[in-house]
Amino acid sequence: MSTKETLTGAEALIRSLELENVEIMFGLPGGCILPAYDPLLKSSIRHVLVRHEQGAGHMAQGYAHVTGRPGVAMVTSGPAATNMVTPLCDAFMDSIPMVCITGQVPTSAIGTDAFQECDTVGITRSVTKHNELVMRAEDIPMAVRQAFYIATTGRPGPVLIDMPKDVLQNTMTWHWPTDEEVVDSLPGYRPNVKGHPKMIKEAAKLILASEKPVLYLGGGVLKARAAEVVKELAELLQIPVVTTLMARGAFPDKHPLCYGMPGMHGTATAITAMQKSDLLIALGSRFDDRVTGKVNSFAQDAKIIHVDIDPAEQGKVRKPDVPIVGDCRQVVEEILKAIKELMAEGISATDITPWRSRVNGWKEQFPLTYDMSGPGDKLKPQFCLEKLRDAAPEGTIVVSGVGQHQMWASLFWEFNEPYTWVNSGGLGTMGFSVPAAIGAKAAKPDRTVWAIDGDGCFQMTAQELVTATTEGIHVKIAIMNNTYLGMVRQWQEMFYGQRYSEVDLAGCPDFVKWAEAMGCVGIRVESVDEIDEAIALANSINDRSVVVEFRVEEFEKVFPMVPAGASNDEVLLHPNQESRREFLK
Amino acid sequence: MSSINSNNPYGDSRQHHILSVMVQNRPGVLARVSGLFARRGYNIYSLAVAPSDDPNYSRITIVVDISATPLEQIVKQLFKLIDVVRITELDPRKSVERELMIATVRVDGEHRGQIAELANLFEAKVLAVGADAVTISIDGNPEKIDDFEELLRGYGIVESQRTGRVALPKLEREARKGATKGKAS
Numbered sequence: 153m154s155t156k157e158t159l160t161g162a163e164a165l166i167r168s169l170e171l172e173n174v175e176i177m178f179g180l181p182g183g184c185i186l187p188a189y190d191p192l193l194k195s196s197i198r199h200v201l202v203r204h205e206q207g208a209g210h211m212a213q214g215y216a217h218v219t220g221r222p223g224v225a226m227v228t229s230g231p232a233a234t235n236m237v238t239p240l241c242d243a244f245m246d247s248i249p250m251v252c253i254t255g256q257v258p259t260s261a262i263g264t265d266a267f268q269e270c271d272t273v274g275i276t277r278s279v280t281k282h283n284e285l286v287m288r289a290e291d292i293p294m295a296v297r298q299a300f301y302i303a304t305t306g307r308p309g310p311v312l313i314d315m316p317k318d319v320l321q322n323t324m325t326w327h328w329p330t331d332e333e334v335v336d337s338l339p340g341y342r343p344n345v346k347g348h349p350k351m352i353k354e355a356a357k358l359i360l361a362s363e364k365p366v367l368y369l370g371g372g373v374l375k376a377r378a379a380e381v382v383k384e385l386a387e388l389l390q391i392p393v394v395t396t397l398m399a400r401g402a403f404p405d406k407h408p409l410c411y412g413m414p415g416m417h418g419t420a421t422a423i424t425a426m427q428k429s430d431l432l433i434a435l436g437s438r439f440d441d442r443v444t445g446k447v448n449s450f451a452q453d454a455k456i457i458h459v460d461i462d463p464a465e466q467g468k469v470r471k472p473d474v475p476i477v478g479d480c481r482q483v484v485e486e487i488l489k490a491i492k493e494l495m496a497e498g499i500s501a502t503d504i505t506p507w508r509s510r511v512n513g514w515k516e517q518f519p520l521t522y523d524m525s526g527p528g529d530k531l532k533p534q535f536c537l538e539k540l541r542d543a544a545p546e547g548t549i550v551v552s553g554v555g556q557h558q559m560w561a562s563l564f565w566e567f568n569e570p571y572t573w574v575n576s577g578g579l580g581t582m583g584f585s586v587p588a589a590i591g592a593k594a595a596k597p598d599r600t601v602w603a604i605d606g607d608g609c610f611q612m613t614a615q616e617l618v619t620a621t622t623e624g625i626h627v628k629i630a631i632m633n634n635t636y637l638g639m640v641r642q643w644q645e646m647f648y649g650q651r652y653s654e655v656d657l658a659g660c661p662d663f664v665k666w667a668e669a670m671g672c673v674g675i676r677v678e679s680v681d682e683i684d685e686a687i688a689l690a691n692s693i694n695d696r697s698v699v700v701e702f703r704v705e706e707f708e709k710v711f712p713m714v715p716a717g718a719s720n721d722e723v724l725l726h727p728n729q730e731s732r733r734e735f736l737k
Numbered sequence: 738m739s740s741i742n743s744n745n746p747y748g749d750s751r752q753h754h755i756l757s758v759m760v761q762n763r764p765g766v767l768a769r770v771s772g773l774f775a776r777r778g779y780n781i782y783s784l785a786v787a788p789s790d791d792p793n794y795s796r797i798t799i800v801v802d803i804s805a806t807p808l809e810q811i812v813k814q815l816f817k818l819i820d821v822v823r824i825t826e827l828d829p830r831k832s833v834e835r836e837l838m839i840a841t842v843r844v845d846g847e848h849r850g851q852i853a854e855l856a857n858l859f860e861a862k863v864l865a866v867g868a869d870a871v872t873i874s875i876d877g878n879p880e881k882i883d884d885f886e887e888l889l890r891g892y893g894i895v896e897s898q899r900t901g902r903v904a905l906p907k908l909e910r911e912a913r914k915g916a917t918k919g920k921a922s
Contacts, residue, residue: 273765274768277765277768277769277772278772278776281819282819285764285765302819338819339761339822340760340761340818340819340820340821340822340823341819462817463813463816464810464813464814464816464817466813467809467810468810
């Protein structure tokens with residue numbers, strides 16, 4: 153690049169994004185961001201025009217989930233920025249790297265209640281890892297570099313850059329900051345990736361001495377790309393593994409050491425193994441309330457090794473015996489090395505065979521289960537999911553909304569590969585799946601992407617299927633239509649004496665017609681004998697998006713379940729298994 | 738921020754913590770810092786902000802009234818703010834603290850001499866004198882200002898403003914021990 157090159161702020165912005173290797177961005181133009189959309193016309197970056205700004209945010213998240221690279225969204229000021237708050241918060245809660253660019257009114261108009269003005273940096277301050285209002289065109293390249301650096305290092309998260317219109321229109325002398333300049337410009341930001349050697353040795357000793365260890369994997373394992381080394385650790389000492397909602401796929405479900413998901417709707421085995429454990433090796437997990445249940449009765453006899461890159465997670469919920477701040481992959485590599493060294497010195501691992509056979513006993517006694525529907529009855533959602541799973545091509549990415557269908561998808565799908573499960577864990581954003589599936593498919597066009605959605609969720613963001621059609625990003629949506637806000641209905645049935653309040657969604661819309669109106673193929677499945685053919689048809693269509701509506705049983709509930717605020721010892725099993733509860737002792 | 742009253746947390750060493758937070762001197766930093774406290778429902782007792790010796794950085798001195806456990810979490814969360822460069826928790830016993838107060842006191846000519854005498858004893862300055870009021874400024878450690886304020890109250894304080902405390906570690910070696918340096922993530 154020649155020196156002393158003069159660019160507009162908008163040109164500098166787009167060039168900066170190109171230099172950050174952005175290949176695709178999701179957005180919707182408007183007044184204040186207009187200048188940035190002009191140089192986009194001749195850019196190498198593909199822009200996906202969404203139908204609602206929230207969709208752009210979730211698409212960027214879906215992209216980031218499956219690639220590990222930051223998803224990029226660009227929208228205008230005011231209402232567009234406020235529509236972006238939900239995806240930003242979602243990305244913040246689930247540590248998803250994301251860079252969001254918003255337009256802002258010209259600097260001279262800021263604070264005058266101008267048309268489409270809002271205090272974007274103020275509004276998004278608590279839902280971003282960092283945000284910045286750029287006041288001079290010459291600051292744009294540095295702001296972009298900082299945003300990508302902050303979004304992708306340490307604990308990943310969303311970063312927002314607010315761009316006043318005149319800053320985009322003004323000219324600047326092009327300068328692309330060096331890595332060193334970026335780091336020097338952020339003196340308060342020095343993520344710690346290397347674990348403390350003393351703590352690592354301590355962890356290795358504890359692991360070797362433990363009689364009842366459990367590897368408690370969280371989303372951080374995936375963020376750190378640590379799945380392989382974690383598997384090596386598990387296999388070396390044959391330690392049972394549980395994968396949280398954010399870590400599904402981080403360890404293969406088909407692996408004999410995998411005991412599935414813990415938590416409110418986890419497997420009885422995963423929940424109980426943690427409860428009875430004497431050592432929880434928490435890797436990139438954050439002792440979320442949905443995992444721990446009542447905190448002071450959670451895994452009371454367990455010592456805790458907590459590996460997390462975010463120092464604020466250490467001791468936030470549960471005081472660790474061995475806190476290790478660092479990158480999960482690097483730390484686990486070091487722990488493995490320390491274990492091998494200790495073993496070479498003659499310290500042998502405690503025999504955990506009795507523990508494993510106990511855990512395997514639970515697994516045998518308490519498999520996932522549901523009652524198959526009788527002839528003429530409505531389909532069971534779990535059955536539909538098993539059918540979808542069994543017919544899905546290798547490497548299929550599953551994206552879910554939030555609610556019962558999410559829990560069933562997480563439980564009944566078998567995840568054997570990292571980055572094949574995308575969902576909204578921390579924030580629990582209904583409507584996440586359709587746009588996130590489009591983002592995932594845009595990132596991985598060769599993969600089949602199935603969105604597992606609910607009828608309530610689908611109605612929140614379905615319009616993005618128009619985007620899918622016009623952009624040629626073909627996804628498959630399975631709606632588990634139980635004509636209810638199913639999870640809320642389940643709580644009202646179980647905890648509010650079957651007093652159903654505002655949860656009935658029956659009667660409208662016609663999902664098939666709606667799908668067709670958006671350029672998709674719509675298929676309705678009402679009985680068991682239609683299911684195989686419908687799924688085969690859906691899997692065979694690759695030139696359009698497909699929406700399959702499964703008419704499922706309204707009153708099906710998700711089991712197991714730990715009621716909110718209850719101890720994990722009080723997990724409610726599937727009614728068919730309650731009689732065997734004593735085996736959980 | 739609450740007004741000065743007799744339930745002065747300055748006197749309660751169990752709850753009283755001073756955080757000295759070095760931040761990049763940029764717009765919005767104070768909002769980020771104060772927002773963290775607000776979100777958790779903790780009151781900031783006093784707050785003083787000014788550029789440090791290096792104009793690229795500002796020092797924020799925060800007096801908070803919370804117990805040690807939530808404070809530890811708040812300090813960790815503060816470290817996560819990109820603009821926060823360093824946080825030092827100052828032990829009141831091992832730091833020097835100063836505060837400034839300006840007060841206007843209602844006093845007639847007859848009693849003005851008493852105020853002047855008090856001001857003299859406390860090394861306060863008389864800034865302005867009116868027919869029935871005087872304005873005084875005093876700086877010093879916060880306890881001294883408490884005492885002075887209490888004495889003025891007997892005459893009738895029309896208006897007063899305290900700056901909130903600023904603090905630095907004492908120069909002994911021990912004072913540095915309580916200092917925590919953190920890494921953001």
